[in-house]
Amino acid sequence: MNLDSREIDGAVVVTLAGEVDLSHSPALRKSLMDLMLARRDVAVDLAGVAYIDSSGIAGLVEAYQMSRKNGTRFVLAAISDPVKRVLQLARLDRVFAIAETVEAALKG
Amino acid sequence: MQSDQTPSGDAPDDTASHLDLIVEMTAAFGQSHDVRATLRLGLERIAERVGSEAASLFLIDPATGGLLCHACVGAVDISGLRLAPGTGIIGRAVDSNTAQLVRDTKGDSDFAGVVDDATGFATRSILCAPLAVRTEKLGAIELINKKGGGAFTRADSRLLQALASSSALALYNARLVAAMAEQGALARELTLASEIQRAMLPGPQPADSPVHGINLAARGVSGDFYEIMPLAGGRVAFAIGDVSGKGMNASLLMAKTASLFRCLAKREDGPGRLLEAIDSELHETGLAGMFVTMVAGIFDPAAGRVVLANAGHEPPLVRSAKGGFRAIEDGSPPLGIAPDLLAGGVPECVVDLDGGALYLFTDGLTEARAANGGMLGNDGVRGLLDAFAGMPAADRLDAVVRSLDGVGSLRDDATLLVVEDRRGAADGTFERRYPARPETLADIRASVSRAARELGCDDATASDVVLAVDEACQNVIRHAYKGGEGDVVVHVGREDDLLVIRLMDFAPPSDVAKIRPRRLDDVRPGGLGTHLMRSVMDRVDFLPPPAGIGNLLQMVKRMGEP
Numbered sequence: 001m002n003l004d005s006r007e008i009d010g011a012v013v014v015t016l017a018g019e020v021d022l023s024h025s026p027a028l029r030k031s032l033m034d035l036m037l038a039r040r041d042v043a044v045d046l047a048g049v050a051y052i053d054s055s056g057i058a059g060l061v062e063a064y065q066m067s068r069k070n071g072t073r074f075v076l077a078a079i080s081d082p083v084k085r086v087l088q089l090a091r092l093d094r095v096f097a098i099a100e101t102v103e104a105a106l107k108g
Numbered sequence: 109m110q111s112d113q114t115p116s117g118d119a120p121d122d123t124a125s126h127l128d129l130i131v132e133m134t135a136a137f138g139q140s141h142d143v144r145a146t147l148r149l150g151l152e153r154i155a156e157r158v159g160s161e162a163a164s165l166f167l168i169d170p171a172t173g174g175l176l177c178h179a180c181v182g183a184v185d186i187s188g189l190r191l192a193p194g195t196g197i198i199g200r201a202v203d204s205n206t207a208q209l210v211r212d213t214k215g216d217s218d219f220a221g222v223v224d225d226a227t228g229f230a231t232r233s234i235l236c237a238p239l240a241v242r243t244e245k246l247g248a249i250e251l252i253n254k255k256g257g258g259a260f261t262r263a264d265s266r267l268l269q270a271l272a273s274s275s276a277l278a279l280y281n282a283r284l285v286a287a288m289a290e291q292g293a294l295a296r297e298l299t300l301a302s303e304i305q306r307a308m309l310p311g312p313q314p315a316d317s318p319v320h321g322i323n324l325a326a327r328g329v330s331g332d333f334y335e336i337m338p339l340a341g342g343r344v345a346f347a348i349g350d351v352s353g354k355g356m357n358a359s360l361l362m363a364k365t366a367s368l369f370r371c372l373a374k375r376e377d378g379p380g381r382l383l384e385a386i387d388s389e390l391h392e393t394g395l396a397g398m399f400v401t402m403v404a405g406i407f408d409p410a411a412g413r414v415v416l417a418n419a420g421h422e423p424p425l426v427r428s429a430k431g432g433f434r435a436i437e438d439g440s441p442p443l444g445i446a447p448d449l450l451a452g453g454v455p456e457c458v459v460d461l462d463g464g465a466l467y468l469f470t471d472g473l474t475e476a477r478a479a480n481g482g483m484l485g486n487d488g489v490r491g492l493l494d495a496f497a498g499m500p501a502a503d504r505l506d507a508v509v510r511s512l513d514g515v516g517s518l519r520d521d522a523t524l525l526v527v528e529d530r531r532g533a534a535d536g537t538f539e540r541r542y543p544a545r546p547e548t549l550a551d552i553r554a555s556v557s558r559a560a561r562e563l564g565c566d567d568a569t570a571s572d573v574v575l576a577v578d579e580a581c582q583n584v585i586r587h588a589y590k591g592g593e594g595d596v597v598v599h600v601g602r603e604d605d606l607l608v609i610r611l612m613d614f615a616p617p618s619d620v621a622k623i624r625p626r627r628l629d630d631v632r633p634g635g636l637g638t639h640l641m642r643s644v645m646d647r648v649d650f651l652p653p654p655a656g657i658g659n660l661l662q663m664v665k666r667m668g669e670p
Binding site for chain 2: 051
């Protein structure tokens with residue numbers, strides 16, 4: 001898993017790539033939680049994610065729940081097919097805010 | 109000395125006045141590691157204190173029952189002198205276990221005069237005290253001729269008896285210590301022998317070897333052995349055996365038999381001739397009532413065919429590819445019973461494995477305790493082999509012996525050998541054992557993805573299957589092992605139009621997974637991973653854990669469906 005974050009227009013874009021499984025999800029969770037605690041608006045770019053499992057999804061869910069509590073924005077952007085498949089299976093595809101692209105996520 | 113002439117006048121405190129010597133000698137015995145040297149010194153002190161011209165210490169020789177002189181002081185060295193049982197005054201002292209005071213040897217018909225005859229020494233008077241601890245007689249101390257020409261007194265006698273008692277105790281203790289040390293040395297020797305013996309057993313075979321073996325050691329030296337030896341052309345010679353009896357002799361015979369096998373297997377005369385040759389070698393060295401039960405065989409993996417010869421060993425079992433057992437009963441008496449009994453060779457039989465496996469084992473396995481406490485027996489062994497049939501051979505043997513109850517209290521070594529016909533295994537079935545850790549998940553996904561595609565899954569199905577296996581492995585890591593160390597065996601195979609995945613762990617069975625198959629959602633309702641597994645697979649079930657060991661999860665996916 002690769003995790004990279006940068007600031008664009010006052011929001012933080014987190015770019016995830018590679019395989020997100022139990023060996024990486026704790027790192028993902030911590031990065032997202034730090035941003036949520038700092039009450040940042042976050043867009044997660046998932047275009048390069050080849051695989052994600054329930055532990056990775058759980059990290060996204062936790063961030064989503066905190067953003068709702070904080071009133072900040074948390075958007076998943078450019079989700080890859082493997083991510084889309086798992087979100088559908090978990091019936092979370094209609095829960096998250098999902099944008100076609102990072103640009104669209106930042107505008108929304 | 110005045111008291112010599114007045115025996116009645118020996119005061120009680122005569123002994124008390126010699127207490128210092130008794131205390132000194134007792135302390136010397138307590139500190140000394142060389143009891144013989146201390147006894148010799150003690151003897152000098154006694155002779156000096158009592159005032160005798162000569163003194164000697166005789167101990168009973170356990171071999172003859174006679175007396176042997178171990179130490180002496182005086183003009184004539186008689187150490188090494190042997191006396192027949194009951195000889196002389198000293199013999200009387202030992203036999204009656206009482207002190208003997210002979211003021212004039214001329215007046216005592218028991219006086220033997222053996223030493224005097226041999227040396228010219230003139231024995232006038234004798235004081236002799238037995239060395240004994242309770243009823244155990246050790247020998248005696250004899251003092252000859254009171255210095256100054258008088259006779260020994262009763263006071264001398266009491267002093268000598270006191271000193272003799274403390275000497276006897278020291279001797280007795282020293283013998284106990286020596287016996288214990290000898291036992292310790294023997295125990296160390298046995299430990300060493302059993303280590304050497306186990307080092308002689310073949311180590312783990314490469315995973316692709318068609319023959320695997322395992323030996324679970326009972327305490328001490330055993331008589332079990334097995335051998336696996338590659339021959340030309342991919343064939344493998346193998347043997348399993350059990351030497352009658354226990355202990356060092358059994359272990360030496362086992363070592364001899366095993367090395368004979370290694371030597372003779374290279375001659376490739378067939379297992380029947382091989383066993384006959386070992387039998388005649390064993391007779392040449394003399395066996396003293398010991399014998400060896402042994403099966404030898406040669407496996408040709410290209411033909412899936414085993415040639416077997418059985419000399420008095422438990423019948424090997426064939427488990428067919430479809431399950432079901434058949435015992436191979438052919439055989440001869442054990443090796444080492446009588447010369448020429450096996451002349452002409454042990455009868456051979458040919459077994460076609462047809463994709464199945466041949467199991468050979470020692471009675472340590474059938475007689476081991478099962479999980480329910482009863483003896484495993486033939487049915488128990490078959491049950492275990494069935495339960496673990498889905499595992500890779502080496503892991504399967506490991507799982508079988510691990511499921512024996514009270515491994516530490518095994519009465520006998522348990523040894524198990526498997527010979528597998530793998531010709532049908534090139535059908536894409538995948539099976540591998542992994543450490544259950546987050547870092548190995550990527551490896552597991554890659555292997556399962558490849559296996560699922562090879563077995564005919566389309567890309568989408570393969571991805572779903574990978575997800576389900578990953579989630580199931582996470583459950584094993586997080587919930588079965590709870591963060592501790594452990595392995596998981598991943599099996600991916602095709603059964604008709606079904607893709608069948610089995611995951612086996614070795615954690616304590618979870619209560620819900622124990623008794624009968626259950627739907628997974630009974631275990632952890634609402635878990636996202638569990639939900640994903642159920643969503644992508646057609647069936648997800650915990651099967652009854654084989655022999656109560658670990659958890660077995662089976663997931664089934666109908667092939668070709670989106």
